[in-house]
């Protein structure tokens with residue numbers, strides 16, 4: 470029987486890896502579809518808003534990586550226990566996404582002079598601003614980003630922080646031992662470790 474979930478994305482970790490981690494963590498079988506650039510133009514019109522990732526289940530489709538991760542986190546027991554707990558997780562995830570979007574904008578900047586200035590500002594201001602605060606949160610929260618326990622916020626950070634380095638061109642966590650050890654802890658969870666061993670090897 471075909472797996473109940475189908476997750477479509479491109480052949481990189483990018484915005485689908487949080488969902489892939491959650492599905493593996495929960496032992497949920499899924500079809501890991503990696504769309505090629507040749508296939509994409511035809512498929513794009515069939516997607517809810519013309520982007521990936523898209524999760525399909527029971528003949529239904531949903532886009533938006535963070536919404537998909539939030540849904541899967543509930544399925545696998547990594548969401549909050551009440552609305553306030555979920556708010557705390559969402560606030561951290563949205564903050565990490567703010568940083569991701571700022572670094573992504575720098576990565577796609579075409580004007581080389583402007584890009585150089587933006588990279589300098591990121592190194593001196595943006596990255597320290599966010600990463601120092603996230604580091605303190607982990608230090609004060611039993612080694613986690615929310616609720617003092619493992620939640621999907623930890624999975625989200627672990628799966629997107631590699632892209633920070635890719636966009637920025639440096640080690641964003643160089644001075645953040647607690648965040649580094651959180652990433653290591655998540656990557657060493659048995660189901661995640663197994664997934665990392667077998668997943669397609671991609672640059673980001």
Ligand code: GSH
Pocket residue numbers: 483484513519520521522532533534535
């Ligand atoms: N906010 C959306 C999410 O988090 O899922 C962004 C989705 C998005 O921009 N996906 C990109 C995409 O589908 C890949 S990372 N690009 C192809 C296109 O726009 O044609």
